[in-house]
Amino acid sequence: MIHQNLRAFIDVLRQENQIVEISAPVDPYLELAEIHRRVIDDQGPALLFTNVKGSPFPVVTNLFGTSRRVDLAFGPKPEQFMKAVVNASSSLLPPTPQALWGERALIFDLLKVGTKEVPASQAPILGACNRETPLAQLPVLTCWQEDGGPFVTLPLVYTEHPDGGHHNLGMYRMQVYDDRTTGMHWQIHKGGGFHYHEAELRDQALPVTVFLGGPPALIASAIAPVPEHLPELMLASLILGKKLPMVKDPHGKHRLVAEAEFAISGLVPPRIRRPEGPFGDHFGYYSLTHDFPVFNVNHVWHRKDAIYPATIVGKPRQEDYFLGEFLQRLLSPAFPMAMPGIKSLWTYAETGFHPLAAAVVRESYKREAIGSAFRILGEGQLTLTKFLIVTDQPVELSDFPLLLETVLERFDPHRDLFIFNHTSHDTLDYTGDQLNHGSKAVMLGIGAPVRELPRAYTGGELPEINGAAVYCGGCLVVSGAAYAQEPQLPQRLLANSAHRLKEWPLVILVDSIDIASDQTQFLWTVFTRFNPAADMYAESSVNRHHIGYEFPIVIDARMKPGYPDELFPREDIVELVDRRWKEYFG
Numbered sequence: 001m002i003h004q005n006l007r008a009f010i011d012v013l014r015q016e017n018q019i020v021e022i023s024a025p026v027d028p029y030l031e032l033a034e035i036h037r038r039v040i041d042d043q044g045p046a047l048l049f050t051n052v053k054g055s056p057f058p059v060v061t062n063l064f065g066t067s068r069r070v071d072l073a074f075g076p077k078p079e080q081f082m083k084a085v086v087n088a089s090s091s092l093l094p095p096t097p098q099a100l101w102g103e104r105a106l107i108f109d110l111l112k113v114g115t116k117e118v119p120a121s122q123a124p125i126l127g128a129c130n131r132e133t134p135l136a137q138l139p140v141l142t143c144w145q146e147d148g149g150p151f152v153t154l155p156l157v158y159t160e161h162p163d164g165g166h167h168n169l170g171m172y173r174m175q176v177y178d179d180r181t182t183g184m185h186w187q188i189h190k191g192g193g194f195h196y197h198e199a200e201l202r203d204q205a206l207p208v209t210v211f212l213g214g215p216p217a218l219i220a221s222a223i224a225p226v227p228e229h230l231p232e233l234m235l236a237s238l239i240l241g242k243k244l245p246m247v248k249d250p251h252g253k254h255r256l257v258a259e260a261e262f263a264i265s266g267l268v269p270p271r272i273r274r275p276e277g278p279f280g281d282h283f284g285y286y287s288l289t290h291d292f293p294v295f296n297v298n299h300v301w302h303r304k305d306a307i308y309p310a311t312i313v314g315k316p317r318q319e320d321y322f323l324g325e326f327l328q329r330l331l332s333p334a335f336p337m338a339m340p341g342i343k344s345l346w347t348y349a350e351t352g353f354h355p356l357a358a359a360v361v362r363e364s365y366k367r368e369a370i371g372s373a374f375r376i377l378g379e380g381q382l383t384l385t386k387f388l389i390v391t392d393q394p395v396e397l398s399d400f401p402l403l404l405e406t407v408l409e410r411f412d413p414h415r416d417l418f419i420f421n422h423t424s425h426d427t428l429d430y431t432g433d434q435l436n437h438g439s440k441a442v443m444l445g446i447g448a449p450v451r452e453l454p455r456a457y458t459g460g461e462l463p464e465i466n467g468a469a470v471y472c473g474g475c476l477v478v479s480g481a482a483y484a485q486e487p488q489l490p491q492r493l494l495a496n497s498a499h500r501l502k503e504w505p506l507v508i509l510v511d512s513i514d515i516a517s518d519q520t521q522f523l524w525t526v527f528t529r530f531n532p533a534a535d536m537y538a539e540s541s542v543n544r545h546h547i548g549y550e551f552p553i554v555i556d557a558r559m560k561p562g563y564p565d566e567l568f569p570r571e572d573i574v575e576l577v578d579r580r581w582k583e584y585f586g
Helices: 006-015 031-041 067-074 075-089 097-102 102-109 191-201 216-225 230-240 321-337 368-377 381-386 398-410 488-498 513-517 519-527 573-583
Strands: 017-024 046-049 058-063 115-117 129-130 156-160 167-168 172-179 182-183 204-210 244-249 255-257 260-266 272-278 292-302 342-348 355-361 389-390 416-424 435-446 467-472 475-479 507-511 538-543 546-549 553-556
Touching: 006 017, 006 067, 006 381, 017 058, 017 573, 031 046, 031 058, 031 381, 031 573, 067 216, 067 321, 156 191, 156 216, 167 191, 167 216, 167 230, 191 204, 191 467, 204 255, 216 230, 216 321, 230 244, 342 368, 355 381, 355 519, 368 381, 368 389, 389 398, 398 435, 398 467, 435 513, 467 513, 475 513, 488 507, 488 553, 507 519, 513 519
Parallel strands: 017 046, 115 244, 355 389, 389 435, 475 507, 507 553
Antiparallel strands: 046 058, 129 292, 156 167, 156 204, 172 182, 182 292, 204 260, 244 255, 260 292, 272 292, 342 355, 416 435, 467 475, 538 546
16 A cells, blocks of 8 residues: 555554554653654654644654564555566567557556646645744754754755756755754755755755655655656655645745645755754764754645654664665666666665665676776765675675675785775765765675685784674674774784784774674674774785785774764653653553
């Protein structure tokens, strides 16, 4: 079943016992977020808060917090449809009458993709309009105690190119400054930011409409890593399985999604910036305060019985993990069409997505895999990938220990590791020397195995190392003094113990070896705490401008001075929720 709006999805969650209603009064400042975090940690239900202090609107969270609820939201049809489109691409080229007849069912489905305009009487979004203090009654959440203020956490930000033509629907957090002003967190390489850049060049304000709620398909399309010029509203329609109903805004420039819960309309003026943040983000740390554009809100439309949707981000796994998993399954059949030679591709929600990606590629001639790696690093938001692992073996990429073993069995350190300095980083990744700047690494594992991997450490005592644990074959996790006390520990580890670690291709230096027992903790800790050019160590030599390395390769993934704080809830809020737990859930 594909849901036409948010409340239809909520009704299904009720039928499936996948949502709990909380009628006790709950504060949107920290308390609601702490309840949500505990429930999602236990893989619990969606939450509908009907008595949120300071607002007449109920709040729903944790809509997509399990694989089961994602399946309920979207069902199997979108994935089946995407596979059918890709499979048909070969049979329809050239488009013979016989081929067209054979794909008539698919063509009929494709004719349903798009938008349609409906009259105001069929658009619940036009139920009410607030123009005096448009943001005053929204139950905007403050999720972490060091956040710079309340943030809209599930905004679907719609913009159009100033010259007309293509649009963008993206999810960019919005810090609420007052009753009619927010920040607009347009990171690098984001479609809305491109539109704003073009508007600034023309000295124009950019019209913006922010939708909250609507069909679950709309939420998914806003965060989907689609190519820059692929219209997100078309993707929403594809997932929905029908044309997306739209209606004219009587007071604004853009059409409105007819089934949305809220539509916030206004302008982002050129060359005006305001400090935004800190914000506890999906990397599991606070992103710091930086200047971002300002959104001046003109009016807010909402359904008469509107429900405010929100999410809470933090250390994985959160809702973005399960949505990301669905979107990668949905879009993966199209990767070979967009990037020939790429058989499958995966980015890891456990790391915040951009810090780590992996691909299975074609190797029809020697070193073709390098070209495929460059193609990935030049494609849309994938250009922000920090560490890319590539193999030609048919491995399940979401199983990271299996992938890493497959690569390390084949990895030649003299030719298969490439580190590139002075490149772009995700705005939320603070491991580089400055905002948006960092480095990248590519690791290849191609062809037949060339070594058997060690699976137990038997090399004897390692000076200055107080713990060691095997993460997977060939990857040893070790701990020692904190970086602040011993920043040169990786170099000394190589100098003193390289001969004991020679059989280990990869050695990870961390603050605690406990992370070795869990994929989520391992990926989150390691790949959010190192910058390849600064924190990878090995004996090396240069031959014809190529750097070749010797085993072991040491990655320093300890916390370092200058990194943002890790996210922890405030103790008094934890105690408050402890005391009230039975009040929330009866």
